[in-house]
Amino acid sequence: MACSHPWKIRPATREDVPSIVWLTQVLAEYENEPRSMKIGEKEMLRDGFGEKQYFHVLVAEWTSDDGPVLNSIPVDPEKPSTSMPHNDRIVGHALYFYTYSTWEGKCLHMEDLCVREQYRNRGIGTALMQECAKVACREGCARMIWQVLDWNTRAAELYERIGGKILKEWLTIRLIQPELGNFASGETKP
Template sequence: MEIVIRKATDDDIPAIFGLIQELAIYENGLDKVKNSVDQMYAEKDFFNCYVAEDNGEIIGMSLYYFVYYTWVGKALYLDDLFVKEAYRGKKIGSKLMQKMMDVAREEKCHRLRLQVLNWNSPAIEFYKKSGFNIDEDWHNCDFIDL
């Protein structure tokens, strides 16, 4: 196994969308996925992505975009970090996370932010080991179906 972390290309969008669906299944939320491959192509200027590849197969991803927080300024928001189940425990998530930290530093971001479900203990432990502070004080507020 030789894992390569690389910037995603347009050709990777179908595989990335497949990983998004796998993540949604893991999080018991496949019915909430309204995105599509076509929509991702149409909106590709609004996100960035790195993929983890093993012998040409995309086995993981970190999908992110830049945001601005009034209290700190420019930040990198890591929307999804996902590795296929068969490849977990092989430090691939750590490699993707390191790439996100490198990108945030290179882009002069003042924060790297992500969300994690409160029941996802393996992810919470991974993020804590990566140095993240888990904030218990804030709640997500979404207005859906615009």
């Protein structure tokens, strides 16, 4: 059966890294964290496409010659990071990596899910998530996990509709630099 969508989901290549970085910055701005992104193309290439692969990425590539803003990258002088050159046919991505549960075994963690605003509400995000789920099943994962910001109720409702469970009793703990280094070196005492 031929696909009737004007996009395709495929594994990312090294050539897609500028688009992945661009979309990740767009996501950071959407999540009100524009200055939180500390890595760029060099780190993404090294960590996702180098000798040791820490993550994988699926991209949504627009295959039609028609689109809401195809060949028109928005330029916002207030947000220059969202105006960097990239392949404008990459309209979304899902970044994932594997984790392990001592209770259940292998898990797939979806770190980022992002679709360009002009291409939302077309099923692209759902298709990216579904492809991640296929990868998880193919790899024998017991579960797929991801996070959503508490104010993003629209996304949370979608996740619940597809069968996702929001775990309110578990809190995410984050230890970042310099505290991470301080604790590792013994400078921070419990």
